[in-house]
Amino acid sequence: MTRTEIRDALTAVHDAVEVRPVDQVAFQARVRRARRQRVAGRVALAVGAAAAVAVTAVVVPQVTEEVGADARLPADRREAADTNPLTATQWFVLDHGLTALDPGGTVHRLPIRVESVAGWDEEHVYATGAEGEMVVVEHWVDDDGRFGQQREEPPSGGADGSLVRSDDGRYVAWVADGQAVVRDNDGDIDHDVTPGTEQRFPVDANTALVDVGAEGVLLSEDGDLKLRDGEQVLGLPTTGDGYGVAAQLAGGRVLVPDRDGRSRLYDVTGGQARLLATVDGMGYLSPDGDRIAIVSQGGLAIWQDGRATPVGDLGAGAVEPVRWAAGADSGAALLVSTASDGLLTCEVAALRCTRLPVEGDVGLG
Secondary structure, three states, X not given: OOHHHHHHHHHHHHHHOOOOOOOHHHHHHHHHHHHHHHHHHHHHHHHHHHHOOOOEOOOOOOOEOOOOHHHOOOOOOEEOOXXXXXXXXXXXXXXXXXXXXXXXXXXXXXXXXXXXXXXXXXXXXXXXXXXXXXXXXXXEEOXXXXXXXXXXXXXXXOOOOOEEEOOOOOEEEEEEOOEEEEEEOOOOOOOOOOOOOEEEEEOOOOEEEEEEEOOEEEEEEOOEEEEEEOOEEEEEOOOOOOOOOOOEEEOOEEEEEOOOOEEEEEEOOOOOOEEEEEEEOEEEEOOOOOOEEEEEOOEEEEEXXXXXXXXXXXXXXXXXXXXXXXXXXXXXXXXXXXXXXXEEEEEOOOOEEEEOOOOOOEEOO
């Protein structure tokens, strides 16, 4: 079941039976675990088909307004690669463990069980552990090209189930001991806290941190999506009884994937949520907030300035979530986990997808 189908089922039960409020932090963790178990089964079923299909590069000459079933591209135009074409180390969950793919194409499996990866920069990766704890790992590549890493102690209080980080690494937020902590420190969560660089406010079990950035921290609070910056709170609409737990914040914009199968983009720079665009499918906002990667039945597409351009056929379909690749050219490529071809990187400008040398059950969120 998809996340939307799970929520539809829960809503139907809620309307018929009086139940306690949902612990959304725990709910997100269960959804992620269920997704990875489901994907593993789909990958096993797709092995036979995948063996007969080469991974190809895709070039799309036309630009379309909408992305639907007809936007799929021929499966004979994909290209296999034995190395990583990305210039920076990428982090993800592989078979429930924290994993890195370095620029040389080597996969490094760390002996650390994690639930999700919040983000990373050139020095640190931040993740949520299997028990909801904050995981911080320092990583590097030495002058000889050798990859190194060591686990570090998280900041005081750690985290107990909710950890988010901005794409540029400047902002990080977590929940610990009934408080949300939002820190502005260029991603270095170990430095001494100076006045004005940290916010704290109480939260309850029904509050989940969704994303964080220069505009504030996105919260799903008692089923409502809110953007909080200090004492200022801006409410954002969600369709139906959506929790907004998949919303994203970047470049003064918030993207809200809704329960009706659409994603809505809002401008939040003027003190109110102004709707800019609605796209069909599950959307993923670029680090600059200007583009949306769209996953739908039609495959993968990039939306910008009112137009959606197909990127390529994803075989048996994409597996949530897609992630914008990190690096010096952040926003130039995507990481995409598929049921048939494993982990791909898709170049936005070239409209080309390349298979990465990663085998196993991949989680990008």
